[in-house]
Amino acid sequence: MLKTLCAATAACFAMLSGPALAAPKPNLAIYGQLPTIEMVEISPEGTKLAIVASSGDQRILTVRQIGGGVISGMNLGTAKLRGVEWAGPDHLLLVGSQTAIVPGVQGPKQEYFMVSDFDVATGKQAPLLNDQAGAMNIIVGWPMPRTIDGQAVAILEGVRFVDNRGQVTLYRTLMSTRATKIHDLAGEPNTNGWLVNAAGEPVAQSLYDQKRGVWYLKTKVGGAWRQIDEAVTPMGSYGLSGFGRDGKSILVWRTDDQDESILREYQMDGTHQDLAQGVDQTALIHDPVTLALLGGYKLDGDDLRYTFFDATTQKTWDSVRKPFGADYVSLASWSHDRRKVVVRADSKTEGPGYFLVNLDTKRADFLGPVYKGVDANSVSPVRSIKYKAADGLEISGYLTLPKGRDPKNLPLIVLPHGGPQGRDTPSFDWWSQALASRGYAVLQPNFRGSEGFGWDFIKAGFGEWGKKMQTDLSDGVRDLARQGIVDPKRVCIMGASYGGYAALAGATLDKGVYRCAVSVAGPSDLQTMLATDRELHDGERSSAQRYWMRFMGANGLRDPDLATISPARQAAKIDIPVLLIHGKDDTVVRYDQSQIMASAMKRAGKPVSFVTLDGEDHWLSRGATRLKMLTEAIAFVEKHNPPE
Template sequence: MIKSFLAAGAACFALCSSAAFGAEKPDLAIYGRLPQFEGVTISPDGSKLALILTDGEERLLAIRTLNGQTLAGVKAAKTKLRGVLWAGEDHVVMLSTQTANVFGLSGPAREYMMAVDFNLVTRKQSLLLRSQPESMNVILDRPMVRTVDGQPVVFVEGIHFFDNTGVNTLFRINLKDGATRMLDGGVRMDTDGWLVDAAGEPVAQSLYDGKKGRWSLRMKIGSSWKTVDEADSPMGSYGLSGFGRDGKSVLVWRTDDENNSILREYRGVGAHEDLPGDLDLSGLLHDPDSLGLLGGYTLKGDDLAYTFFDPVSQRAWDSVTKAFKGDRVSLASWSKNRRRVVVHVDSAVDGPAYALIDLDTKRASWLGEIYRGLSAEAVSPVRPVKYKAADGLEITGYLTLPKGRDPKNLPLIVLPHGGPEGRDSPGFDWWSQALASRGYAVLQPNFRGSEGFGWDFVKAGFGEWGRKMQTDLSDGVRDLAKQGIVDPKRVCVVGASYGGYAALAGATLDRGVYRCAVSVAGPSDLKKMLLSVRDAHNGSMSAAQRYWLRFMGADGIKDPDLAAISPARLADKVEIPILLIHGKDDTVVRYDQSQIMADALKKAGKPVAFVTLDGEDHWLSRGATRLKMLSETVAFVEKHNPPE
């Protein structure tokens, strides 16, 4: 693809390719540093773009016209800028997070989100929810922007304290004058979500009792709030999924009595309708003006499919995808009238980029490639794979092959995903591409328990944490070896989060398959991990604990079976070198999980290396530490499993 970049102007970031290839292999920084584009959002009238840019480490918000003229820029410095949204044409709300211990709150450090309004006219920044009595200046979910009397108004879920207890509370903020008002929906200690209609009126409230594992939905009917549905949901709240087809009904993804996923549309007490199950949507699309449901999208096999209820809208989207034949196209942002569309284009040849489509002029233009310095020579081919697990269950996944090498007798890296109820999908993956660039084949298996393959496939993972979920990985190794694609004597396992656990389990529970293992933020002592989750929820059983216990097959934190699948309790069985990498600010899998594993391995006299990523979280959000993780991983596998 030919990619033309928007002019950088006063943004102070050069978007041209600057990384040089080595004599034989691409620079690891091409993959490991932060992508130069982290997001593109178009303004409501379609005349401006808000771009999150990086120089590989620090982030910048740039506001530009469609022809590339820079209107404003805001340096995010060390802030983890997570996203932006337009509030009218003159305001951009910036969303960022940071890890912190808050004075007066018990428990470990948490990741908090904050919202800042940037006024394009005055160039001033204003922290939302600042100076609110008995409230924190953090937000709990993505703000809802509405236009009321011609002015942009932002509704945010914040934390207000009643009797020393923090409660999810809805606030209304007029961006014109900054006036902030706490809305009275009735103090409900278990509130976990709100929905505000296009006119700026709160109309729905989701509640979840974590101790009982019970969810309920309240809607405003006339002038009063009424409970319209409730259900047991031990794995967590159903929450709210936006408005229905008329822009007034309320949508909730929930399960029926047989645990089938359904999308239910509520109109009031006793008035609801389940959308047809054959829609098979994993994500929803709402009109940016009316807020009504337009359709949705899902991954069907290896193809990303968008479905619109309206044939005119479907034809418009189909015309967008036709402009990038052979590439995977997904919606990033669109104008209020949906005539100007920003898309994410993933090319199997050139890698990912952003593009702008004008449906009125029928013109498409490139905004820029996402990874600086990435050329076709640095993108390895990816192909879908299928194989049978030992018990006959079909497992799918993706195999990245090193470019320019004959796919025979290759060294292999198994790269399991996190979750565990996540999944790998087709398209550019910076980590697997980096490993393939060093000469490795990379297998990303969607082991049992992964989402996106039906409820029965998810259920097949219950009780199989460290068991069949683990052997699903090594069954893939054996299948590739049987085909002659990989050398079974040259295999390592690398992963993050649950994938990090799988790497440690490959060294302790499913031995004899791997030559080395790299765990990034992986759990090692399951009982202590569950206890840390309990401590974060003030000593009560949380949905997260129940979610993990379901896959672990344990009755509770004290279940002795947890020790049997905890790598730290099995350190004496390790026969291969292990590298542990962990961010010091990880609030999902705490840093001490790698400390525990390192200590157990040292005590058992086993080979281990431990790399600490200072200031890093669970998601590898910082450029320098992300690149350090990748560099340390590559050096380790090259040492213990040479690619040549």
């Protein structure tokens, strides 16, 4: 490859020029910037690409003719764009979000999602739903583009106020005129999702009674809605997962009597069967025209595996995947006939990029890198690892090693993921790569409670928040030290969200392992966190609260165990440097969680560093503040745990 040839040439030149000097460290901005290309969506007929790119804090939408030049586009400014969706060949639905307090709506700031239409022909953008009487200009589900009588239509789940109470309502927008009307009036206060068939008809509703923790499924037959199933689901709604194999049945992920996840396929009359075989269970893939279930994908070990029911579709994907060898390849979008496919390929040596695969011409064209400046010189090697926790449970994870250094007695950063029911994957991780570029080994453990390793592994995390979920991390440190890969006296812990909590717990609950801790948007006082959630739900216990308490092992807000696993309540135990970083607009883990931690440390006479990210949310959606987070965090660990 050209990149490899250039690298080899440079190395030969350095050898001829005299003694080699230490290579300069890559600029942190190549890791901390927003992705240069955030998303690529191919149009239904396969002739155009919608590409969302970024430059600093600016996001730019470009529509290109495949094999030609730019057709249209616009600078979206600093808008937080969450996704784009084609609605026919000439319109793009742009889904964005904004952190705001809405007048008349009770509670603190929330993240509200909105949708607008970008007309490719005119190059103009206009918001949808803003002219509907009694409606908020927000959506609560993903847009559902349909073609009805040859016309592109967008079905949107919006919020309409009825008797001063918000009610999820289905709207229909004709894209050619942007004319919008209410599509179905049957929504109830508890409705939390719809399914609309290929003809544009609403045929199923998911409802959830938050107070009682009960889920309901309704279908529409003969013009009338009727309930066909219900279940007690205290951890949240089952929701809807699209249409089944015939494009008409209804799919729902639900749990059986042993709490195992199953994919149930309902007919409209309520009869059903469970799809135990033939579909991978991480995510589902549907035909964009018929909406029928095609298959799914999951991470099997370190392999991202796509499985399809239809042999022809499986052969198509295998043909797309084959040229990329050992790269981690994921489907970004494909044309309706599935002959043109956009993929993201994460190279283990050169970083991630987007490609357009044309199965008719048998070409794979490089569209661009996900991160400009990331190449073979700035990507550190990543190993898959496994080790045993103290109680014998096998933990897997990933170890990123600093490029060009002997893997012996290295300084280490433990970087636990969020969730806690998330997981790390072998795909390119900008945060761990940035740390490795500074000379650190980086451990990303999939501790108990992480998804993707079976239900028993998730259940092993129940009640272990701050306990075995925490020692799973330090058990990984001890295993690496035993092998001589890391120096156990030079270890820090850093993370965001639950990972931020784990960093604080490493400073308070699992002492003696770490030299410093960096918490980005980490919960610190669990009782306050749960009380805030209850306040948002009018004093009622929500499914989110029940979910947190299952992992925390708490019976309620007054459970004394919450104090023992809350770092803010244990601040007097801290004897290592701590850095807190938090976005002011975080609506998932509120900014006050870091304020509480800082105040508790000051009362205990402990020094603390606190960095506020103005205008930033939980997901580090802005370029400048994302880079600020990374720069501040790395400067902190370099000071307290020098990599050399």
